[in-house]
Amino acid sequence: xxxxxxxxxxxxxxxxxxxxxxxxxxxxxxxxxxxxxxxxxxxxxxxxxxxxxxxxxxxxxxxxxxxxxxxxxxxxxxxxxxxxxxxxxxxxxxxxxxxxxxxxxxxxxxxxxxxxxxxxxxxxxxxxxxxxxxxxxxxxxxxxxxxxxxxxxxxxxxxxxxxxxxxxxxxxxxxxxxxxxxxxxxxxxxxxxxxxxxxxxxxxxxxxxxxxxxxxxxxxxxxxxxxxxxxxxxxxxxxxxxxxxxxxxxxxxxxxxxxxxxxxxxxxxxxxxxxxxxxxxxxxxxxxxxxxxxxxxxxxxxxxxxxxxxxxxxxxxxxxxxxxxxxxxxxxxxxxxxxxxxxxxxxxxxxxxxxxxxxxxxxxxxxxxxxxxxxxxxxxxxxxxxxxxxxxxxxxxxxxxxxxxxxxxxxxxxxxxxxxxxxxxxxxxxxxxxxxxxxxxxxxxxxxxxxxxxxxxxxxxxxxxxxxxxxxxxxxxxxxxxxxxxxxxxxxxxxxxxxxxxxxxxxxxxxxxxxxxxxxxxxxxxxxxxxxxxxxxxxxxxxxxxxxxxxxxxxxxxxxxxxxxxxxxxxxxxxxxxxxxxxxxxxxxxxxxxxxxxxxxxxxxxxxxxxxxxxxxxxxxxxxxxxxxxxxxxxxxxxxxxxxxxxxxxxxxxxxxxxxxxxxxxxxxxxxxxxxxxxxxxxxxxxxxxxxxx
Ligand code: SF4
Numbered sequence: 001x002x003x004x005x006x007x008x009x010x011x012x013x014x015x016x017x018x019x020x021x022x023x024x025x026x027x028x029x030x031x032x033x034x035x036x037x038x039x040x041x042x043x044x045x046x047x048x049x050x051x052x053x054x055x056x057x058x059x060x061x062x063x064x065x066x067x068x069x070x071x072x073x074x075x076x077x078x079x080x081x082x083x084x085x086x087x088x089x090x091x092x093x094x095x096x097x098x099x100x101x102x103x104x105x106x107x108x109x110x111x112x113x114x115x116x117x118x119x120x121x122x123x124x125x126x127x128x129x130x131x132x133x134x135x136x137x138x139x140x141x142x143x144x145x146x147x148x149x150x151x152x153x154x155x156x157x158x159x160x161x162x163x164x165x166x167x168x169x170x171x172x173x174x175x176x177x178x179x180x181x182x183x184x185x186x187x188x189x190x191x192x193x194x195x196x197x198x199x200x201x202x203x204x205x206x207x208x209x210x211x212x213x214x215x216x217x218x219x220x221x222x223x224x225x226x227x228x229x230x231x232x233x234x235x236x237x238x239x240x241x242x243x244x245x246x247x248x249x250x251x252x253x254x255x256x257x258x259x260x261x262x263x264x265x266x267x268x269x270x271x272x273x274x275x276x277x278x279x280x281x282x283x284x285x286x287x288x289x290x291x292x293x294x295x296x297x298x299x300x301x302x303x304x305x306x307x308x309x310x311x312x313x314x315x316x317x318x319x320x321x322x323x324x325x326x327x328x329x330x331x332x333x334x335x336x337x338x339x340x341x342x343x344x345x346x347x348x349x350x351x352x353x354x355x356x357x358x359x360x361x362x363x364x365x366x367x368x369x370x371x372x373x374x375x376x377x378x379x380x381x382x383x384x385x386x387x388x389x390x391x392x393x394x395x396x397x398x399x400x401x402x403x404x405x406x407x408x409x410x411x412x413x414x415x416x417x418x419x420x421x422x423x424x425x426x427x428x429x430x431x432x433x434x435x436x437x438x439x440x441x442x443x444x445x446x447x448x449x450x451x452x453x454x455x456x457x458x459x460x461x462x463x464x465x466x467x468x469x470x471x472x473x474x475x476x477x478x479x480x481x482x483x484x485x486x487x488x489x490x491x492x493x494x495x496x497x498x499x500x501x502x503x504x505x506x507x508x509x510x511x512x513x514x515x516x517x518x519x520x521x522x523x524x525x526x527x528x529x530x531x532x533x534x535x536x537x538x539x540x541x542x543x544x545x546x547x548x549x550x551x552x553x554x555x556x557x558x559x560x561x562x563x564x565x566x567x568x569x570x571x572x573x574x575x576x577x578x579x580x581x582x583x584x585x586x587x588x589x590x591x592x593x594x595x596x597x598x599x600x601x602x603x604x605x606x607x608x609x610x611x612x613x614x615x616x617x618x619x620x621x622x623x624x625x626x627x628x629x630x631x632x633x634x635x636x637x638x639x640x641x642x643x644x645x646x647x648x649x650x651x652x653x654x655x656x657x658x659x660x661x662x663x664x665x666x667x668x669x670x671x672x673x674x675x676x677x678x679x680x681x682x683x684x685x686x687x688x689x690x691x692x693x694x
Pocket of ligand 1: 020049
C-alpha cells in the first residue's frame, strides 16, 4: 500500500537520518500530519521528535518560496528565468576565464539517489569539471574506505538492522543512537532481553552507554589502540578462529604482529581504559556464539579514521565474526541518504554504481550510458574539505546543493571566508541557510514530501519517498534546476526532471557495478516496501545479507590490514591542555538548517553548550551556566557550561548544530585521513576560560 485515495494518506519516509523511518502523511485541516506506519519493518511505527515534526518545515513561513539574486550586496526576489540565467552565466564565466576545473559542485548526503546521480553527471558532462564532492565525506567516508579495503565492497551494514537484536554481543563504537536515531535503540534493548550483551565505547556516558552492560570510555582519538588491545587479548587467550582465518581471509600474520605490539598495559596508558575492562569486553565478545561491531562517527571522524575502523574489522575477522549470519562489522551511516548518496557519482573519485573514476572499464560503461566519450570525462577531483579550501583561488565559482558548510565544515570560520571570496556562488536549498545567505543566487527547491525519489537507508535497503503534497508555486525540484541549467549550458537533453526517468538511467549506469540497482524499479520498491542492493535483475530478490559465501574481493577472501596506534593530529599540550570532541543532540539534525526552524525542536534544544566535568570546571572556576570561551588553534567559540560527571575530566563536548559564537566547528581540525580524506571532527586540543559578564 502506498497511497490511499479515500483518506489522502501517503506512505513515505522521514527526511532526516539514515534510519529512514517509515511514516505516513495525511492532510488534515489544511495541514500535513505525520502519522505512524507500523508496517514498515525498520522502525515499526516509532518516530523520534525530528520525524514527528518533519512537516513543520513544509510551512511556507519558514522556507524559501521564490528565487533570490544579489544586487548591490542585497538578495532580492527574481524570476526563475533570471535566476537560472545568472547561475549559468556565473558558472560559465569562471569556466571560460580559468578553465573547467575553476567550477566546483558541492552536494549532500541528504539528496535522493536521483539527485546525487544527476548532480555527478551534471558536473562531469554539462560543466566538464572534476571538482565535485559532497558533505558525506564528513560523515562516514572512513568506514566506507575501511569496508572497501577489507571486504571489497562498501555497504554500511551488510545485514538488516533486525539481526542486531538476535546476535550474542554488540560492541557499539562512537554512536549515541539513543539520541541520533532513537527508534533503533529498541534493537539493542531486544538484544539484551534475548540475553545478549551490549558494550558501548564512548568518551561520554551517553544515554546509549547507560543502556550497556559495559561502557568503555577511552580518551578521544584512542579507539584504534583500544581495538588493538582487545585483539591482542584475543590472541593471547587463544580465542582466534583459526579455521575462519585460514579459509576466508588473507593478511593475518601482519595484522597479528601489529596487534601483539599493543599489549594491554600499554593500551590502558594510551586509552585510559583499565585492563580488567578490556578483559571483560573480550570475554563478552568471544563467549557469545555470534557478535557484531557497529561503528559510527566516533571512530570514523578522525585523521586516522580508516585505520581505526580497520582495527575493529580486524577484531571481527580474527574471531570469525564476519561473513556469517548474525555476525559482522557494520557502520551506522548518518545522513538520510548517506548510503545511496555515496554510490551514484557525487563523490570526487567515483562514478555511478560505486565505480571508480580512474577505472577505464568503469569510464567506458558510464560514458556509454551518458552518450559521451570516455575520454571526455574528467578524472578524480578534490575531496570535500580540500575543495572548500580551494574556493576563491583555484575554484572560482560554486554550485551547492543540500549542504550548509558554513556550519558543518571543519575550521568553519576559514571555510566561511573561502566561500565569501568566491567570484560566484549559487545555492539550491529549502531554507535560507547560513551558506545560502552568502550566495549570489539562491534557488528555492522542493523537499521530501513535495517530490518523489529514492533513498538507500543504512542497511542498503532502497526506499521510495513519495510526493504527498503540492509544493508552493514558486519552488522547483533540484532535478528541474539541473535540467534548466544544463539546457542553458548547451545540453538540451540528458538531464530529465522526472525522477523515475532519472532512476531508470541510474539503473543502467549501475548495472554490473558494486552497487548494482539494475533489478530495482519504482514498482518493485512500492510493492516490496524496499529492496536491498545488489539486485542485478528484476527476478533477483535483493541481498539483505552480504558475504555469507564469499567476500567481494577478487579472491573472495576478506583482507586483514595491519594497523598501529598513532597520536591524533593534535594532542593536548601546555598551551591547549583539554581535548574537545563534537557531536549531536536528540532534537537537532546536522547543521540545524531545518530543525532549528521547528518550534518544538528548538524549545528542546535551543542552543549550543559546552559539556564539562565538574573537576575540570573547578580548575577553571567555571560554574553551571557560566559562559565558557573554548579556544583552539583555529578560533574561539563561546557557549554556556553544562556540568556533568558523564564525561571524562580531560575532555569537553560541544554539539555542532548552531552558527554564530557557539559554532563548534570554528574549533575543529581539518587534518585529513590519508585514505578517506575525512577531517578530524572528533578530537582537537582547546583551552577554556570563563567569560566575565559585562
Ligand atoms: Fe527520522 Fe531518523 Fe528520527 Fe527516524 S530516527 S524519525 S529517520 S530522524
